[in-house]
Amino acid sequence: xxxxxxxxxxxxxxxxxxxxxxxxxxxxxxxxxxxxxxxxxxxxxxxxxxxxxxxxxxxxxxxxxxxxxxxxxxxxxxxxxxxxxxxxxxxxxxxxxxxxxxxxxxxxxxxxxxxxxxxxxxxxxxxxxxxxxxxxxxxxxxxxxxxxxxxxxxxxxxxxxxxxxxxxxxxxxxxxxxxxxxxxxxxxxxxxxxxxxxxxxxxxxxxxxxxxxxxxxxxxxxxxxxxxxxxx
Amino acid sequence: xxxxxxxxxxxxxxxxxxxxxxxxxxxxxxxxxxxxxxxxxxxxxxxxxxxxxxxxxxxxxxxxxxxxxxxxxxxxxxxxxxxxxxxxxxxxxxxxxxxxxxxx
Numbered sequence: 442x443x444x445x446x447x448x449x450x451x452x453x454x455x456x457x458x459x460x461x462x463x464x465x466x467x468x469x470x471x472x473x474x475x476x477x478x479x480x481x482x483x484x485x486x487x488x489x490x491x492x493x494x495x496x497x498x499x500x501x502x503x504x505x506x507x508x509x510x511x512x513x514x515x516x517x518x519x520x521x522x523x524x525x526x527x528x529x530x531x532x533x534x535x536x537x538x539x540x541x542x543x544x545x546x547x548x549x550x551x552x553x554x555x556x557x558x559x560x561x562x563x564x565x566x567x568x569x570x571x572x573x574x575x576x577x578x579x580x581x582x583x584x585x586x587x588x589x590x591x592x593x594x595x596x597x598x599x600x601x602x603x604x605x606x607x608x609x610x611x612x613x614x615x616x617x618x619x620x621x622x623x624x625x626x627x628x629x630x631x632x633x634x635x636x637x638x639x640x641x642x643x644x645x646x647x648x649x650x651x652x653x654x655x656x657x658x659x660x661x662x663x664x665x666x667x668x669x670x671x672x673x
Numbered sequence: 674x675x676x677x678x679x680x681x682x683x684x685x686x687x688x689x690x691x692x693x694x695x696x697x698x699x700x701x702x703x704x705x706x707x708x709x710x711x712x713x714x715x716x717x718x719x720x721x722x723x724x725x726x727x728x729x730x731x732x733x734x735x736x737x738x739x740x741x742x743x744x745x746x747x748x749x750x751x752x753x754x755x756x757x758x759x760x761x762x763x764x765x766x767x768x769x770x771x772x773x774x775x776x777x
Contacts, residue, residue: 464720466730466743467716467719467720467743469743470701470716470730470742470743471701471712471716471743473740473741473742473743474700474701474702474712474742474743476739476740477700477702477742478702486711486712487702487705487711487712488712489713490711490712490713490714490715490716491712491713491716492713493712493713493716493717494713494716494717494720654681
């Protein structure tokens with residue numbers, strides 16, 4: 442057995458070990474297939490793909506109109522009581538990185554300053570999207586399920602449109618921000634570390650689901666249930 | 674019938690592949706080769722289809738010297754759903770599978 446094949450088997454076995462109970466069967470299915478892939482490189486690619494199953498946690502589909510209304514109440518409660526975390530963190534990063542660019546006392550070279558400037562711009566973009574994400578419409582005062590269903594659907598449409606439009610580059614901006622921060626780090630002279638970190642960020646971006654699709658999925662759920670008279 | 678699945682081009686490819694032989698149990702790697710989808714894309718789709726009870730899964734009967742494989746087939750609901758979706762988007766299946774013609 443070649444090293445590549447052994448590595449592929451090891452990755453697939455590790456994915457099975459670490460899979461959540463509801464994903465275990467799928468991880469095992471992926472792992473078994475490795476033995477039937479003739480090309481070692483393709484087997485390795487297949488095994489690396491199996492890691493994604495570990496992060497697969499599809500939300501339980503909404504079952505009926507009462508569950509949609511409950512999801513609407515939870516959504517509103519969450520948004521009301523949790524501060525806009527992304528906006529706050531990124532706003533601080535705009536300030537922080539901006540200072541590093543403009544302050545003459547900041548001991549970094551041109552590459553570092555460019556890194557911090559890119560990080561500041563990316564952070565500004567992320568802060569704007571984070572702020573718009575947190576702007577929830579007024580919650581219904583009515584206790585009626587129908588009002589909450591309408592509220593929930595409108596919020597999902599708003600978020601889908603946000604991430605399909607202005608926020609479409611959200612994942613890319615996170616990647617750019619991380620990469621730029623790394624370039625900005627003073628004294629970092631180990632190119633391989635940079636490459637590793639960039640690869641890690643790309644891996645994270647690959648794992649993260651596209652927000653617009655996620656919200657569209659929820660809209661489809663709601664529409665489907667409403668079309669069927671409130672029961673899935 | 675539950676019609677809540679999201680219709681991405683990749684999902685349509687997978688549904689189209691199952692429709693090629695509706696009653697056959699299919700292996701993950703075979704579907705991957707036929708559709709050109711990588712495991713990291715294919716399996717989340719299969720998992721979601723199963724979540725909506727559009728796909729059934731089974732383990733192959735063990736054969737000596739060979740590990741049993743996980744197999745997949747559309748349920749009756751899944752077949753109806755797949756036919757409806759593929760009929761709505763026939764052009765989505767016109768693309769060439771990425772692995773076609775590649776010797777393995």
